[in-house]
Amino acid sequence: MTHKGDRRVADMGTLKAIAHPLRMQLYRALHVAGAATASQLGEQVDEAPSLVSYHLRKLAEHGLIEEAEPRSGDGRERWWQPASEGLSVHDEDFRSAPETSAAHTAFARLLVDQRADLYRRYLDERQAWGAEWTGASSDSESTLRLTPDELAELNEELLTVIRKHDEKGREREAAGGTEGRENVAVHLYGFPFRV
Structure with missing residues (x-):
């Protein structure tokens, strides 16, 4: 993506x-x-x-x-x-x-x-x-049963939410809302595996 x-x-x-x-x-x-x-x-x-x-x-x-x-x-x-x-x-x-x-x-x-x-x-x-x-x-982990298309859809939805929060945070910071603001890392991995 x-x-x-x-x-x-x-x-x-x-x-x-x-x-x-x-x-x-x-x-x-x-x-x-x-x-x-x-x-x-x-x-x-x-x-x-x-x-x-x-x-x-x-x-x-x-x-x-x-x-x-x-x-x-x-x-x-x-x-x-x-x-x-x-x-x-x-x-x-x-x-x-x-x-x-x-x-x-x-x-x-x-x-x-x-x-x-x-x-x-x-x-x-x-x-x-x-x-x-x-x-x-x-810190969380979930195990889902998905198809490749469903995994791609999930990833796109998660990235959309992350981008929305990033944009809101940047807008608030630009407007002077810097109090308590820190860099935040969000790591997402979605991949198939077999037991």
Whole structure:
């Protein structure tokens, strides 16, 4: 499923550019920040600005990020921003050959690992968030009996709800409602399995 503001990654060069652990971290950090410099991102990911700059240029070569207007400073440092609202990678674009299928699987595994790391970090820091946030957080699993069409329909409905809440939150924040607002990760997986 592709959201209208998403960039569909459908070629091996772009997939390989984003399927790198540090580049994926940088891409995520840019989405959270909206725009940032290599120095700012280097502090977040604990890497040297020169290394971060190299990886940012690789992401830019494939149109995943772009230069942004300077937000502050003396203008000597480049600012970067995502080139789209998000990315979508579809299995059908990469199943034509074993090497493209393997690259897609490696990318998907990287995403799962990074998402799991983010959730583990939340679990480790949970007490510091307080009862209001821990009470609002969720962790659930459901096992359904569905057809492929029903699973696709379920995924589209869930994404529609998530997009609605994202837009409402952004509108409220733009109107000045910043009190108590934090970044929130919502991870959904819907996939078949056999016991």
